[in-house]
Amino acid sequence: MSLFDHKLADLHDLLHKKEITIADLVRESYKRIEEVDGKVQAFLTLDEERALARAEELQNKMGTDEGLLYGMPIGVKDNIVTKELRTTAASKILGNFDPIYNATVADKLHAADAITIGKLNMDEFAMGSSTENSHFAKTRNPWNLDTVPGGSSGGSAAAVAAGEVPFSLGSDTGGSIRQPASFCGVVGLKPTYGRVSRFGLIAFASSLDQIGPITTNVEDNAYLLEAIAGLDPNDSTSANVDVPKYRSALTGDIKGLKVAVPKEYLGEGVSEEVRQSVREALKVLEGLGATIDEVSLPHSKYGVATYYLLSSSEASANLARFDGIRYGYRAENAENLIDLYKKTRAEGFGDEVKRRIMLGTYALSSGYYDAYYKKAQKVRTLIKQDFEKVFEDYDVIVGPTTPTPAFKIGEQIDDPLTMYANDILTIPVNLAGVPGISVPAGLSEGGLPLGLQIIGKHFDESTVYRVAHAYEQAANHNMKPEL
């Protein structure tokens, strides 16, 4: 049995009873990485020396009333900047980038005395649904090494599923926490937009990106969100809304709670086994006293098109800063400044990033702005209104996280539109800015994890966690891959 089979609160107790030390936790992490990361390839950067030094420092000053994260090992997605710890966003263009400051979430983890084990692989600049777009490595799904872990937080989800770290941080722009959490059989939350500071998150699409926790269970997830959430003076898009004690919502009681199931989430394109797992989950929720009704999110089918126009447009602006001048990769033998930009970016970015930059540049260019960008902004309004309408009468929306279980490596990589369809059930949540979680909902016939998605009102992560926890306890899936 691994130490990481324990929940965070239990590990905390073991530490304080002196049955384990912080160094034991850190070593457990590196030992497991040594054992399995050659196969899984979740980590891009490790810093064992610094982590062990920090473990010793924390052990020496440990008292009796530390918070739950004290001394706990954590993995961080490689688009979250960490001081002096290489941060590449899985791109060649940032291949040698050592940040000189911490993202706010990294500072908060440090202030809570968590120990960063290393940086986790991802799709380049968080663009992708499979972690095949990383410049450095293709992460594999611990449940079946021939399949993808999902993306773009594939490294973050795979590392937790493989028991390399007990929890990690990912980022979610169109489903990039929930989709890999679903594929890897772990718990992943995309908070309400504005709940968690984006300061120090290498921006992909600024109006959609959110950092969130990936864990093996709902309780740990709730605790981790509590630690990283809140207003940040460095991020004017972070919201001045109180952060509740999420763990107090985990009562197991959802009696009388009103659950909406969008018919579009169980329709065409969603595999029968995914539908079946959701039906079974709904029975569990009903058995716990929730009422279930079918509803409609009529504009959800336009989500993917809306998302690609908006996110690519924002990306084309955000990625303009990577020009080979102040940091990162610089191409050689440039004839002049424009040539330097063009060569650097052509050599530094991968195909998916180039495709999206060009799509965004096209959608924002003169003559097309109204037809594509502004049109998508208007459809975004309709999608947001769909959610607001349902939430007038219901507490949560429930459905699958992904239309299918994890697909094979290489299967969709040359077909962007098919790849984009993986996020069809998660994207509308980002467009509306509401919170959503994926919790394990059993295994497919092929032995791959399936996820249940629970979506809540703006800033109502407490209810999302309450339902997720009640389901988790009642369904008792206890899923863990053999590696």
Place this chain on the structure above:
Amino acid sequence: MTKITKEEVKHVAHLARLNIDEQEAEKFADQLGSIITFAEQLNELDTENVEPTTHVLDMKNILREDKPVDGLPREQVLKNAPDHQDGQVKVPTILE
């Protein structure tokens, strides 16, 4: 399918400051054409009287107090620069 020509792709690539060769231009023309065709399904919707959403929360622009603060230390900032000299980032000649 909306036809995007190689020339349009090259123009967009220039605007985005990306060098691309003939083969890439052809590949991206096909792929961008099919993505744009897919995106045109939004035209099924009448959005005449719909306000665009640029941000999901009610936001006000926030101005920082106008007082001097220390910037990042120059040596540290330059540590990540591909090339530097005399405390400044070095770039290729712009003017002859």
